Amino acid sequence: MTPKARMLAITLFGAAIGMVALSFAAEPLYSTFCRVTGFGGTTQVATTAPTAATDRPIRVRFDANVASGLPLKFRAEQPYVDGTLGQTLMAFYEVTNTSDTPVRVVAGYNVAPHNVGVYFSKIQCFCFTERTLPPGRSERLPVVFFVDPKLQEDRHTRSVDTITLSYTYYRAGDQPTAQLEATTTLN
DSSP states (O other), X not given: OOHHHHHHHHHHHHHHXXXXXXXXXXXXXXXXXXXXXXXXXXXXXOSSOOSOOOSOEXXXXXXXXXXXXXXXXXXXXXXXXXXETTOOEEEEEEEEEOSSSOEEEEEEEEEESGGGGGGEEEEEOOTTOOEEEOXXXXXXXXXXXXXXXXXXXXXXXXXXXEEEEEEXXXXXXXXXXXXXXXXXXXX
């Protein structure tokens, strides 16, 4: 093999290994990118609220969805809340298992418009927590959040006065009923 051919083979092999490595890293990298930038309506997670609120009003609307074929009723208890930037707000959703068997589910979320995700912070949320809903049981689920006052400083978001927080419930997995009953249930 000539040195030129050897170099080409090494380069192609290295590129193939690099692509395999990137495929394993793609999801964590994309997830991190979304959390940092708010891309695609990904919200932020906060442990504490801002120390001061502004007087600029903001309305947060609530949307509730269920994946096709899932035996749930899911709704926001109120259509929206009004507050101000930096103010800690709370809302409740209600989910009901309408079947006669336990259902293991998980909720995903996003906000719209998508470019405000970086300014929308949740302090408490039921999202991405797998749970088993017993048959016929309804549960009340709180969401505690705030909209960062920096929203009004960003030229792309300063005119936003309404944000929609949307949740969708999905089936968490296809496990036998005995395993479902052994998992943590909502109380």
